[in-house]
Structures are given as structure tokens and as C-alpha cells.
Amino acid sequence: MIPLSDAQRVVWDAMRRLEIVAVDHREASGMVLAEDVVAGEDVPPFDNSAVDGYAVRAEDVTTAPTELQVIDTVAAGRASTKTLGAGEAMRIMTGAPIPHGATAVVMVEDSEKLGDDRVRLTATAQPGAAIREAGSDVKHGDTVFRAGSVLNAASIGVLASINAQRVHVVRRARVALLSTGDELVTDGSELAPGQIRESNLTMLDAIIRATGCDVVNLGIVSDDESELERVFTEVASDVDAFVTSGGVSMGDYDVVKAVLSKIAEMHWMQMAIKPAKPFAFGMLRAKDGRGVPVFGLPGNPVSSMISYELLARPALRMMMGHAQPERMTVRAIADVPLKRKRDGKEHFMRVVGHFGDDGRLHVRDSGPQGSHQLAATALANGVARVPDGDGLPAGADVEVFLLD
Ligand code: AMP
Ligand code: MG
Numbered sequence: 001m002i003p004l005s006d007a008q009r010v011v012w013d014a015m016r017r018l019e020i021v022a023v024d025h026r027e028a029s030g031m032v033l034a035e036d037v038v039a040g041e042d043v044p045p046f047d048n049s050a051v052d053g054y055a056v057r058a059e060d061v062t063t064a065p066t067e068l069q070v071i072d073t074v075a076a077g078r079a080s081t082k083t084l085g086a087g088e089a090m091r092i093m094t095g096a097p098i099p100h101g102a103t104a105v106v107m108v109e110d111s112e113k114l115g116d117d118r119v120r121l122t123a124t125a126q127p128g129a130a131i132r133e134a135g136s137d138v139k140h141g142d143t144v145f146r147a148g149s150v151l152n153a154a155s156i157g158v159l160a161s162i163n164a165q166r167v168h169v170v171r172r173a174r175v176a177l178l179s180t181g182d183e184l185v186t187d188g189s190e191l192a193p194g195q196i197r198e199s200n201l202t203m204l205d206a207i208i209r210a211t212g213c214d215v216v217n218l219g220i221v222s223d224d225e226s227e228l229e230r231v232f233t234e235v236a237s238d239v240d241a242f243v244t245s246g247g248v249s250m251g252d253y254d255v256v257k258a259v260l261s262k263i264a265e266m267h268w269m270q271m272a273i274k275p276a277k278p279f280a281f282g283m284l285r286a287k288d289g290r291g292v293p294v295f296g297l298p299g300n301p302v303s304s305m306i307s308y309e310l311l312a313r314p315a316l317r318m319m320m321g322h323a324q325p326e327r328m329t330v331r332a333i334a335d336v337p338l339k340r341k342r343d344g345k346e347h348f349m350r351v352v353g354h355f356g357d358d359g360r361l362h363v364r365d366s367g368p369q370g371s372h373q374l375a376a377t378a379l380a381n382g383v384a385r386v387p388d389g390d391g392l393p394a395g396a397d398v399e400v401f402l403l404d
Pocket of ligand 1: 179180245247301
């Protein structure tokens, strides 16, 4: 058995960043910027009202109450052609441009209508009150995002606000996904003796998408060597990576192992971790000579998920340009004993965490921890690293990485 860090080193060292492409900003959520983005426009583009109310000259409302003549109404999307004079106000809506002559806005809650064209203002206002200045969010010429930043939902909104239609980003990895196993049923039919329902492909498809990749889901490939070899070699030229589930351990029908040993440069690893001890990684040569990484995950559903998290997810994120490819790790407090037996392995226990009144993350196990028990894993929002030994008592510190 090798430590997890040795396996990760093998994988990390083989990763190459994908090319930079220009994409519509609407497609760029979760992607890594490959260029600085400089604003070509002010946001907001003009001074506008922060509230519904009355645009005034601040010098007219130094005392309250004050009565003013209402000479116009300005809605968002319109501009008044009039200029505000002494003793005058304009009714104004949130987001509407500040009229010429106005220097403050009094909100409607501080007003009483006196007929159609007069208003009593019951509050005073300083110059600039309730006015959002042009460029107060983003100024023309500002660098809004640096190369290397990850575009989140708000970033996409900012790009829209400055009219940055296309941005240069590292492209998404295109990941082929397949599972082997003649026992697996996908079509909802009644289970024959020995059959089980497929679950890994469904889970991995979702998790790879959540990683920000595009998935080419090849479904179940039968435990047949020539069929599997044909699939690998045909698909390799069309994808950036393979993720496979099952068939990488010591069984008699581990066809993934048989085929990949023949057609790719593989590392067959036994990692000193639980779950997910067996893990395969290697490079398949596509017809164009490109090396296509293959992540061979074990078939047990929890093992599949954990080895994806520990090895494949960070690697795919490296390919997509992420400077921080791994999950966020925090020191948490175990609220219950995290029991385990000494076996020479580090255990990755699925836990449910919450932040306590002490401001710290507190965790308990999410249920049974067997490598086939996906239901308890589905309840977890974190994974605790429990070092080899007799487990941790309640109250102990434990390192936890946070899931989405
Ligand atoms: P294997 O790694 O192929 O020896 O499979 C280990 C265990 O995981 C066996 O119990 C398989 O039936 C199960 N398994 C393999 N692939 C899947 C899958 N796609 N969905 C659910 N269980 C699976
Ligand atoms: Mg199998």
C-alpha cells in the first residue's frame, strides 16, 4: 500500500492545462479566467436614485418640513428634460437618472403628497443623499477580475453589467464516463438473481458536471475485453479524460484492468486509505498522440465517490486552470466518537457538520461507513480524515474537507 499523497503526486505530475478559448460570458460560470478583464464602461452608467422619492436641491431641504413644487416625474429608463430650480422637486423612482439641478433624493416614506403638484418633505437631506454615482460599482478602466480567478454567478453578472460579451477562459474538460459490470441494470426492469441497479454512473455524471466538466456518458460496457478496448480507443480522440467505475481491483472479471494494461501506461495502486483502496491511473495515447488521462475508480459506490473526490476532481480542476484544485479543509470538533480499527490506513469518514455557537465546525458521522453504503454518504456535507489508530474520542480535533 502507498500513502494517498504518493498517488496524488503521480496524478498531479501528469496533468496538463487545457487550451484557452473565448466563450460567451453566459457560458462561463465556474470557469477560470485566462486574462485580466478591464471595464470599458462605468457601472452604473449615470447618477441615479437609490430610492423611490423626490429629487431635490439639498439647499432647499436643510430644515423640515419643507413644501416644494413638483414639476415632473422620472421613472427608471426615462430621463427628465427639465432642470430643477429653487423650491422645486421631481418625483423619482429607484434607478431613474438624477435630473439636472438636483443634488439629493428624499425617500417617499419621508413625504406627504399635497395634491398633484405639491409635496411636503418631512426629512432633511445632505448633498448626495440617496444618489448612486456613475461608476460607483465599476469605473471605466478598472481591472475587475484578474487572470486566474474563478468566475462565479456574481462575476457573470458583473461581466454582463460592463458589456464584456466574450471572455477568455480555460476550456471545460470533456470527460468520458463508463462503468463495467454484467450485474448492473439501468433500464428499470425487474432484477434477476445476482443483478443490482447501477448507481455509480448516475452519481459520477452529476459529480463530474458539478466539477465544471462536460460529460460523455458511455453507459455500461459489458465485461468483455474486446468491446471495452474498442470503446477506449474510439472515444480517446474525442475526450480529455476517462473516468471509469469498477473492475480495477483483484477479482477475476476485472476487465478494465486487463484492457488498460494492454493499451495504456497505467499505475495500479493500492492506497493506504479506506474506503477506496484500489485506484488506477494512467495515460491512454489518442490517435493524434495526445495523452488522455484515465481515472480508474473502484466499483463500490462510496469508494468510487471518495477516490473521485481525492484524485480525479482535483486533477480535472488542474486541467481547467484552477489554482486551488482541492476542497477546502478545516479543523473541526468531533461531537461523537469517530470509531475505527487500526489497519494501517487513513479513514475518510463521511460526516455531517454544523457551525456551533463557538464559531467552530462540529461533526458527527453521517451513518454506516461501509463502502457500499451510499445512502449514509448522501447525507454527509463533509469528509473527516481519521488517522490510523483506534479512532477519535468525542471532543477531539479532526481535519474535515467540505463537500458542496
Ligand atoms: P468491482 O470494482 O467491479 O469489483 O465492483 C465492486 C462492487 O461495486 C461490486 O459489488 C459491484 O457490483 C459494485 N458496482 C460496480 N459498478 C457499479 C455501479 N456502476 N453501480 C453500482 N454498483 C457498482
Ligand atoms: Mg465489476
